[in-house]
Amino acid sequence: MQIKNQVKISLQSLSENIGIARLVAATFSAQAEFTLNEVEEIKVAISEAVSNAVIHAYEKSDEIVELIFNLYIDKVEYIIIDHGKGIADIVEARKPSYSSDPERMGLGFAFMESFMDELEISSELGKGTTVRLVKKISNHDIH
Amino acid sequence: MKITTAITKGVLIVKVIGEFDMHGADCFREAVDEYLNNMGIKDVIIDLEEVQFIDSSGIGVILGRYKKIMHLKGKICLVGVQDPVKKLLELSGVLKILNIYDSEIEAVSCL
Numbered sequence: 001m002q003i004k005n006q007v008k009i010s011l012q013s014l015s016e017n018i019g020i021a022r023l024v025a026a027t028f029s030a031q032a033e034f035t036l037n038e039v040e041e042i043k044v045a046i047s048e049a050v051s052n053a054v055i056h057a058y059e060k061s062d063e064i065v066e067l068i069f070n071l072y073i074d075k076v077e078y079i080i081i082d083h084g085k086g087i088a089d090i091v092e093a094r095k096p097s098y099s100s101d102p103e104r105m106g107l108g109f110a111f112m113e114s115f116m117d118e119l120e121i122s123s124e125l126g127k128g129t130t131v132r133l134v135k136k137i138s139n140h141d142i143h
Numbered sequence: 144m145k146i147t148t149a150i151t152k153g154v155l156i157v158k159v160i161g162e163f164d165m166h167g168a169d170c171f172r173e174a175v176d177e178y179l180n181n182m183g184i185k186d187v188i189i190d191l192e193e194v195q196f197i198d199s200s201g202i203g204v205i206l207g208r209y210k211k212i213m214h215l216k217g218k219i220c221l222v223g224v225q226d227p228v229k230k231l232l233e234l235s236g237v238l239k240i241l242n243i244y245d246s247e248i249e250a251v252s253c254l
Contacts, residue, residue: 015164015165015166015169016166018164018165018166019162019164019166022162022164022196040196040227043196044196044198044231047164047165047196047198047200048198048199051164051165051198051199051200054165055165055200106199107199107202107203107235108199111198111199111231111234114234
């Protein structure tokens with residue numbers, strides 16, 4: 001399917017940049033006919049995916065998280081890529097309440113799954129993780 | 144995200160302003176734990192009236208303070224929770240253990 005618009009950005013793996021990722025995702029999503037509620041859901045999903053990359057993927061803050069957003073006629077695709085340590089067991093990591101940190105609820109993937117129409121995770125130990133999120137556009141008019 | 148703190152009748156009131164994500168969660172933890180660890184505070188009200196966004200990092204740090212305060216045999220509640228934030232708190236199950244009040248005055252009298 002033809003891409004109508006694409007944005008690619010690279011962020012340093014700092015918590016300060018999670019808000020920037022959300023803002024870019026929300027602005028990009030404004031091209032689609034999403035409701036305010038749907039944009040809020042997208043912001044949460046992006047925040048979770050980028051937070052995971054910042055918290056879990058890297059031990060240093062000078063690494064890079066890549067974001068690719070693709071607008072199609074009927075959906076928006078959000079791809080979040082890190083080149084960090086990878087996830088050993090994706091099935092386990094997707095379970096609600098799975099967390100390597102007692103201060104965290106392990107709800108990141110659960111929120112991504114609840115708020116988006118598709119969630120795909122591919123990961124290789126020592127190579128990194130790619131999270132692909134898709135939100136379908138119920139009204140196909142693109143501005 | 145910004146945090147302001149005040150003490151009323153021995154209760155710590157923490158007001159959060161902005162987007163409550165992982166970046167803000169660290170500031171929140173440090174601010175509240177300083178009162179819990181070093182100033183003898185056990186009861187906390189978290190004012191979320193000016194928070195329009197929260198994610199699992201923000202919810203996690205609230206839950207972490209809840210556990211700590213339960214250990215201290217204190218009390219904790221939320222005030223001014225906006226609809227988008229409430230939806231996530233409900234989904235995460237936090238509202239089963241934390242009460243929400245409309246105002247700080249009401250919360251202080253109920254703690």
